[in-house]
Amino acid sequence: MNCILLPAENFSADAAKIDSLSQVSHVTKVLGAKVGDRLKIGQIGGNLGTAVIESITANSIQLGNVQLNTAPPAKLDLTVILALPRPKVLRRLIMDMTALGVRDIILINSYRTQKSYWQSPMLERIDEFVLEGLQQSIDTIVPSITLQKRFKPFVEDSLASLISNRAIVAHPYSQQSFSEFLQLQPSRELPNLVCIGAEGGWIDYEIELLSAQGCTPVHIGSRILRTEAAVNAILGQWLL
Amino acid sequence: MNCILLPAENFSADAAKIDSLSQVSHVTKVLGAKVGDRLKIGQIGGNLGTAVIESITANSIQLGNVQLNTAPPAKLDLTVILALPRPKVLRRLIMDMTALGVRDIILINSYRTQKSYWQSPMLERIDEFVLEGLQQSIDTIVPSITLQKRFKPFVEDSLASLISNRAIVAHPYSQQSFSEFLQLQPSRELPNLVCIGAEGGWIDYEIELLSAQGCTPVHIGSRILRTEAAVNAILGQWLL
Numbered sequence: 423m424n425c426i427l428l429p430a431e432n433f434s435a436d437a438a439k440i441d442s443l444s445q446v447s448h449v450t451k452v453l454g455a456k457v458g459d460r461l462k463i464g465q466i467g468g469n470l471g472t473a474v475i476e477s478i479t480a481n482s483i484q485l486g487n488v489q490l491n492t493a494p495p496a497k498l499d500l501t502v503i504l505a506l507p508r509p510k511v512l513r514r515l516i517m518d519m520t521a522l523g524v525r526d527i528i529l530i531n532s533y534r535t536q537k538s539y540w541q542s543p544m545l546e547r548i549d550e551f552v553l554e555g556l557q558q559s560i561d562t563i564v565p566s567i568t569l570q571k572r573f574k575p576f577v578e579d580s581l582a583s584l585i586s587n588r589a590i591v592a593h594p595y596s597q598q599s600f601s602e603f604l605q606l607q608p609s610r611e612l613p614n615l616v617c618i619g620a621e622g623g624w625i626d627y628e629i630e631l632l633s634a635q636g637c638t639p640v641h642i643g644s645r646i647l648r649t650e651a652a653v654n655a656i657l658g659q660w661l662l
Numbered sequence: 663m664n665c666i667l668l669p670a671e672n673f674s675a676d677a678a679k680i681d682s683l684s685q686v687s688h689v690t691k692v693l694g695a696k697v698g699d700r701l702k703i704g705q706i707g708g709n710l711g712t713a714v715i716e717s718i719t720a721n722s723i724q725l726g727n728v729q730l731n732t733a734p735p736a737k738l739d740l741t742v743i744l745a746l747p748r749p750k751v752l753r754r755l756i757m758d759m760t761a762l763g764v765r766d767i768i769l770i771n772s773y774r775t776q777k778s779y780w781q782s783p784m785l786e787r788i789d790e791f792v793l794e795g796l797q798q799s800i801d802t803i804v805p806s807i808t809l810q811k812r813f814k815p816f817v818e819d820s821l822a823s824l825i826s827n828r829a830i831v832a833h834p835y836s837q838q839s840f841s842e843f844l845q846l847q848p849s850r851e852l853p854n855l856v857c858i859g860a861e862g863g864w865i866d867y868e869i870e871l872l873s874a875q876g877c878t879p880v881h882i883g884s885r886i887l888r889t890e891a892a893v894n895a896i897l898g899q900w901l902l
Binding site for chain 1: 664840
């Protein structure tokens with residue numbers, strides 16, 4: 423946590439209260455903060471700033487002198503459509519995409535997504551992973567996250583309307599590299615929509631359907647990366 | 663595992679033997695392979711290819727018709743100097759840097775590296791994490807990995823000789839972005855050496871020492887990423 427984010431209802435006038443046990447534990451144990459210390463905080467959906475610790479109990483920390491004067495960093499103009507991954511890696515993927523500043527995240531079914539993944543209790547915890555990502559990257563704005571359990575109707579009926587600029591689908595077996603794709607764009611302009619498969623990638627039928635709706639298949643070299651590594655390696659382009 | 667890598671001593675004529683329990687379990691349980699099936703294999707330090715399963719026991723798999731005709735992918739002309747991270751994330755970092763094709767990895771002490779990290783049993787398991795990265799990315803060539811427990815002597819005496827082209831050090835508080843740095847290079851040529859801090863990054867003194875030896879501090883935006891995410895986001899540039 424590089425800042426402590428609190429919901430709007432925890433603020434009143436220039437005071438605020440930390441009442442989540444993981445945040446209290448982080449402040450007292452990891453940061454080792456004491457009464458009188460100033461903390462980096464933010465209001466979820468609002469500004470970033472600081473506050474001073476007024477009192478600490480086992481379950482809550484009272485803050486005073488709250489100053490929220492800094493706007494959060496801009497989001498990326500980017501929608502990521504990700505094949506729902508194994509529950510084990512969902513936490514880090516949501517954290518990382520949030521931390522990178524992706525504005526819209528769509529978790530979609532794919533041929534290689536096991537049915538059981540949609541029943542995972544991890545899906546109930548997405549808000550928690552988003553909060554971790556925001557606190558990591560010092561941002562306050564929650565990305566939109568939607569679940570699409572039906573691939574074909576979503577791609578055929580809704581995908582094209584999400585593409586304002588250009589769109590790509592990451593596919594190790596495509597002809598064109600992401601670099602070649604960028605060189606063909608005016609001023610190397612980045613796409614506003616990226617589709618990324620989970621382990622095993624997309625099947626040919628899915629690539630055909632995505633292509634038909636305007637997503638250009640691109641590869642990032644012959645090396646097969648873990649989904650997390652691939653997401654960060656691809657989205658790293660938006661940080662440059 | 664996208665291929666099964668075996669050491670040279672497991673090969674004889676056109677036969678080979680899988681005797682690591684994790685590989686045997688992967689072949690039989692994850693891949694569900696049976697006698698007569700063809701597997702993607704490789705020889706550590708050698709070529710990639712295929713072989714046919716001749717027999718399976720609980721502890722080993724005998725392979726025949728071994729064909730090793732494909733050269734491994736090229737390594738990146740890149741040295742990564744990484745501040746030794748928390749043991750918990752070391753495995754994934756070594757896997758990912760290996761999978762991305764980094765040729766030389768140097769794990770170095772830094773002000774924010776806790777002393778206990780150097781005593782972690784995870785350091786004994788680096789070869790295992792390298793093998794995972796190679797089997798992930800379908801490569802056979804082990805990167806060189808060295809540990810440097812003394813920051814200052816290494817940076818002052820050895821660093822400059824490793825820089826054949828240009829070098830950067832990732833630092834969120836630098837003036838120049840990585841993108842601006844690249845635009846100043848002929849044909850956007852990438853550096854051959856990258857220094858990346860672990861959680862908390864480098865302290866000013868370290869940045870000064872690295873700069874004095876030829877590493878340009880660059881940032882990748884204001885967002886603070888997890889070490890793993892930052893490594894993949896930065897090294898993703900080499901895949902384009």
